[in-house]
Amino acid sequence: MNTRKLISFDxxxxxxxxxxxxxxxxxxxxxxxxxxxxEILEILESESNRDHARDKSxxxxxKVRNRKQEIxxxxxxxxREFDFLQRILFSTAKTITEHLAKSDFxxxxxxxxxxxxxxxxxxxxxxxxxxxxxxxxxxxxxxELLLNDKQQKLFGxxxxxxxxxxxxxxKINQFDDVxxxxxxxxxxxxxxxxxxxxxxxxxxxxxxxxxxIMNLGEEERLSYEWHIEELRxxxxxxxxxxxxxxxxxxxxxxxxxxxxxxxSLTIIAKTSxxxxxEIEKL
Numbered sequence: 001m002n003t004r005k006l007i008s009f010d011x012x013x014x015x016x017x018x019x020x021x022x023x024x025x026x027x028x029x030x031x032x033x034x035x036x037x038x039e040i041l042e043i044l045e046s047e048s049n050r051d052h053a054r055d056k057s058x059x060x061x062x063k064v065r066n067r068k069q070e071i072x073x074x075x076x077x078x079x080r081e082f083d084f085l086q087r088i089l090f091s092t093a094k095t096i097t098e099h100l101a102k103s104d105f106x107x108x109x110x111x112x113x114x115x116x117x118x119x120x121x122x123x124x125x126x127x128x129x130x131x132x133x134x135x136x137x138x139x140x141x142x143x144e145l146l147l148n149d150k151q152q153k154l155f156g157x158x159x160x161x162x163x164x165x166x167x168x169x170x171k172i173n174q175f176d177d178v179x180x181x182x183x184x185x186x187x188x189x190x191x192x193x194x195x196x197x198x199x200x201x202x203x204x205x206x207x208x209x210x211x212x213i214m215n216l217g218e219e220e221r222l223s224y225e226w227h228i229e230e231l232r233x234x235x236x237x238x239x240x241x242x243x244x245x246x247x248x249x250x251x252x253x254x255x256x257x258x259x260x261x262x263x264s265l266t267i268i269a270k271t272s273x274x275x276x277x278e279i280e281k282l
Contacts, residue, residue, distance in 0.1 A: 006193045006211040009117065010076035011227050013062050015220065018043050022210050026064065028203015030072065032183045033115065033168060039067045063095070070111040071095055080120040088114050092165040107154065112165040117190060119172050128174040128187065132167040136160055256282045 007016070017026050023040045031038045044063040062074040073091060081087065092112045099110045136145035146158060157163055172191045179185045182201035189195050195208050209215075216224060255272040259265070259282055269276050 005213060006189070006195065006208070007213055007216070007224060008193055008228070009190050010078075011224055012211055013074065013076065015223075016210055018062070022206070024206040025203045025210055026074075028201065028206065029186050030064075030066075030115075031202050032186055033170075034113070041065045041067050041069075044071070061091075068111075070113060071099065072113045072115060074115045074117070076117045076119075078119045080122075084116075084118075084122060088116060088167060092167075096165075109163070111163060113168070114165060115168045115170070117170045117172060121173070122169060122171060125171075128171045128176075129183075130167075130169040130171070132169075133161040134164040252278075252282070255279050 012025075016022055027038055027040050030036075030040075042065050044065055064072040064074065066072060073095060075088070075091075077084070092114050095112050096109055100108060137143070138145070145160060146152075147155065147160060152158055155163060170187065170190070172187065175184070175187045175191050177188060177191070179188045179196075179199065185195075185199040185201040185204060188199075189204065189207065195204050213221065213224070251272045251274055255268050255274050255278075258268045258271065259279065265276055265279050268274070268279050272279070
């Protein structure tokens with residue numbers, strides 16, 4: 001075998017990758033995703049950081065400042081949330097306000113990049129990596145608005161979207177396990193917790209050393225095993241709730257069809273298992 005099971009990325013964010021000695025792993029991942037030779041200046045404390053897997057529904061938030069003074073939010077999410085897109089919008093807005101003193105001018109608004117590693121299906125789309133940014137496009141000439149010369153000199157940017165928050169959604173379960181480029185090698189690891197010998201993406205060599213389960217002490221290994229069991233429990237709950245919701249939807253669909261055919265409500269209730277009050281509302 002040329003692969004070995006490694007520690008999951010979310011647990012590593014909490015326990016191992018916060019150390020400056022392991023910045024190379026995070027820098028590699030962020031460099032491949034953002035297509036930039038990124039260097040981490042420091043990892044900032046966030047009110048979302050927790051030591052217990054149950055806290056914040058297994059969400060893992062890491063706040064990083066790079067050499068460009070940009071703030072990068074990294075979050076791993078296992079459980080589905082219908083308002084997830086609004087929540088990450090709120091997180092970026094909150095980060096901006098947290099890092100802007102009352103006496104600061106708006107020119108000091110910090111650039112925020114929100115990276116979300118998702119193990120649930122969010123929205124509809126064929127891809128497994130989505131990038132969102134704010135662009136100002138002309139309604140008549142369809143050109144993108146540029147910063148003027150003074151703004152470009154002040155900020156060192158050409159476009160407004162370079163100043164505004166950006167979002168990355170990584171739909172891990174949708175990846176087909178075929179690593180076509182260095183970023184795909186990282187996605188493969190995030191999905192399978194394995195790094196193939198032929199992988200050469202930035203940070204993965206260090207990740208193989210740092211995230212080897214065999215290198216954990218006994219206490220850390222027990223903590224990690226408990227974390228994995230917790231994730232399995234959460235996944236089981238999700239599958240169970242999805243099954244129940246599916247059965248309820250089918251019963252409602254059947255009851256609605258029978259009602260349209262003029263079948264008595266009593267018979268519909270017996271057939272579908274739905275209460276009369278609910279059937280009357282269909």
